[in-house]
Amino acid sequence: MPRSRDRLLTQVLNVAQMHAAEQALIAAGTDVHQLMQRAGRGAGEWVRRIAAGRPVTVLCGPGNNGGDGWVIAEYLREHGNPVTVVVAREPGTGAAKTARSLYRGAAVPGDAAVEGEVLVDCLFGSGLTRGLSDDLFELLACLARRHPHRIAIDVPSGVESDSGRPLNAGLPQSTLTIALGAWKHAHFAMPACAMMGVLRLVDIGVNEVPGAARVLARPSISVPAADAHKYRRGMLGIVAGAMPGATILASTAALRAGAGYVKLAASAAPANAPAELVVTSDLSAMLADDRLAALLVGPGFGRGDEAARILARSLHAARPSVVDADGLMLLRPAMLSGTPMVLTPHDGEMAALERAFDLPASGLRRERALALAAASKAVVVLKGPDSVIAGPEGELVVSPRASSWLSVAGTGDVLAGTIASRLAVHGDAMRAAEEGLWLHGEAARIVGSAFTAGELACAVRAAVEECL
Numbered sequence: 001m002p003r004s005r006d007r008l009l010t011q012v013l014n015v016a017q018m019h020a021a022e023q024a025l026i027a028a029g030t031d032v033h034q035l036m037q038r039a040g041r042g043a044g045e046w047v048r049r050i051a052a053g054r055p056v057t058v059l060c061g062p063g064n065n066g067g068d069g070w071v072i073a074e075y076l077r078e079h080g081n082p083v084t085v086v087v088a089r090e091p092g093t094g095a096a097k098t099a100r101s102l103y104r105g106a107a108v109p110g111d112a113a114v115e116g117e118v119l120v121d122c123l124f125g126s127g128l129t130r131g132l133s134d135d136l137f138e139l140l141a142c143l144a145r146r147h148p149h150r151i152a153i154d155v156p157s158g159v160e161s162d163s164g165r166p167l168n169a170g171l172p173q174s175t176l177t178i179a180l181g182a183w184k185h186a187h188f189a190m191p192a193c194a195m196m197g198v199l200r201l202v203d204i205g206v207n208e209v210p211g212a213a214r215v216l217a218r219p220s221i222s223v224p225a226a227d228a229h230k231y232r233r234g235m236l237g238i239v240a241g242a243m244p245g246a247t248i249l250a251s252t253a254a255l256r257a258g259a260g261y262v263k264l265a266a267s268a269a270p271a272n273a274p275a276e277l278v279v280t281s282d283l284s285a286m287l288a289d290d291r292l293a294a295l296l297v298g299p300g301f302g303r304g305d306e307a308a309r310i311l312a313r314s315l316h317a318a319r320p321s322v323v324d325a326d327g328l329m330l331l332r333p334a335m336l337s338g339t340p341m342v343l344t345p346h347d348g349e350m351a352a353l354e355r356a357f358d359l360p361a362s363g364l365r366r367e368r369a370l371a372l373a374a375a376s377k378a379v380v381v382l383k384g385p386d387s388v389i390a391g392p393e394g395e396l397v398v399s400p401r402a403s404s405w406l407s408v409a410g411t412g413d414v415l416a417g418t419i420a421s422r423l424a425v426h427g428d429a430m431r432a433a434e435e436g437l438w439l440h441g442e443a444a445r446i447v448g449s450a451f452t453a454g455e456l457a458c459a460v461r462a463a464v465e466e467c468l
């Protein structure tokens with residue numbers, strides 16, 4: 001597969017965009033039946049590998065998701081894998097009716113007593129418009145209980161594709177979810193993304209959709225130029241506040257993420273500062289230094305008047321900046337200078353920013369991040385179990401689930417330090433945000449479990465190594 005196709009397969013589409021992409025393929029000469037064959041056979045191959053000869057039950061609904069199910073069932077039958085279709089509803093679309101007519105194996109009416117090893121959920125996909133009725137919910141739940149492996153096709157039935165909202169309570173957990181044609185927002189949005197198990201994508205030839213979101217992917221990071229020296233590699237200034245612990249964590253990560261020089265402006269050198277960190281008590285001189293490539297302001301800052309003054313002064317220096325933590329609580333529209341900026345709020349800080357920028361605190365997380373990015377002209381990294389990055393021009397990057405061990409104090413400081421370090425290297429706010437978020441997730445994968453934020457910060461170096 002050419003590399004450009006690989007990149008294309010990182011796009012994330014909403015239902016309207018998926019429909020438009022499908023129409024474009026149809027206009028170019030591929031009919032819906034062919035698309036369903038591609039999707040169903042591609043998914044069927046994953047199911048066949050997982051089933052490995054064990055009995056499979058395919059639950060088929062009325063729409064094209066059900067149609068995919070009939071194709072999967074026929075694919076398994078052709079390959080000699082035992083399969084039974086449970087017909088929750090007879091097919092209602094032309095393509096699904098054709099797929100059913102081509103199936104030559106066993107089918108039973110909506111019967112919850114069917115047993116097997118692998119359940120393939122093709123009840124509803126992206127066309128779900130309302131919660132499952134009681135009978136359909138019961139059928140799905142009973143079959144799920146009777147099958148140890150549960151594979152959802154496109155999206156698990158009952159999950160809204162654009163939002164990731166479950167429209168029924170108590171939907172079964174899938175062990176694998178196979179997206180068809182393109183990723184959907186539900187694959188990366190809580191709570192649905194936590195119900196989907198492992199994610200896989202089947203390519204059906206969908207082309208690039210303008211304005212589509214992307215999945216965060218491993219960045220490519222260059223080694224320093226042959227003639228590099230510490231200042232040209234990027235000098236990062238970190239402005240310390242009342243609580244130095246957070247800036248130490250941010251500095252520890254920043255020292256390992258590529259910047260050539262990390263300087264901390266603090267009234268006194270913190271007791272446990274890394275030896276490589278250069279500490280200065282002269283904030284004005286640091287801000288006036290022409291070599292200063294980027295600034296990090298906010299971790300451990302405090303929220304008093306003095307902190308607000310230091311934030312305003314720091315941002316007045318008009319350097320590419322990352323604003324995090326208390327800095328976000330103090331940020332006001334008048335402090336923005338138009339230089340590249342990354343804001344890294346969690347949900348609580350996001351609500352404060354929305355108040356400061358007079359934005360409604362409603363809608364999906366990605367919509368809220370986009371609204372703040374547009375209003376602030378900054379790149380917004382809205383953190384959490386389903387982090388998203390929004391750019392001021394409407395760019396949107398969604399993150400695959402990272403380790404839930406990240407839910408420990410101080411990991412946000414590590415993220416801010418990592419992003420700031422990358423910003424010091426090249427000055428591109430969107431790129432720095434993507435690199436930093438990926439490195440932070442990868443560092444968590446590398447350190448494993450029950451780690452501290454300090455251990456995470458040290459693992460940023462190993463994560464960088466994977467991007468060279």
Ligand SMILES: NC(=O)C1=CN([C@@H]2O[C@H](COP(=O)(O)OP(=O)(O)OC[C@H]3O[C@@H](n4cnc5c(N)ncnc54)[C@H](OP(=O)(O)O)[C@@H]3O)[C@@H](O)[C@H]2O)[C@@H](O)CC1
Nearest residue numbers: 022036039063064065124125126127128129130131132154
């Ligand atoms: N796009 C592509 O390129 C390709 C897409 N493909 C596949 O198509 C899937 C999307 O298909 P789809 O649009 O037919 O939707 P799907 O989810 O099967 O069913 C919706 C139907 O059910 C109904 N309905 C909705 N909610 C309901 C409820 N709670 N309880 C009862 N009924 C309900 C609703 O009608 P309504 O009753 O709302 O009028 C509608 O008739 C997609 O996920 C992928 O698997 C691939 O084959 C290949 C290429």
Ligand SMILES: Nc1ncnc2c1ncn2[C@@H]1O[C@H](COP(=O)(O)OP(=O)(O)O)[C@@H](O)[C@H]1O
Nearest residue numbers: 346383384385403404406407409410411412413
């Ligand atoms: N359940 C989770 N799964 C994955 N990542 C998480 C989870 N909880 C938190 N994180 C990540 O950990 C970091 C926490 O940052 P933050 O809330 O600012 O913590 P702190 O202020 O203690 O540093 C963020 O990068 C966030 O995306």
Ligand SMILES: [K+]
Nearest residue numbers: 121124155157
């Ligand atoms: K499904």
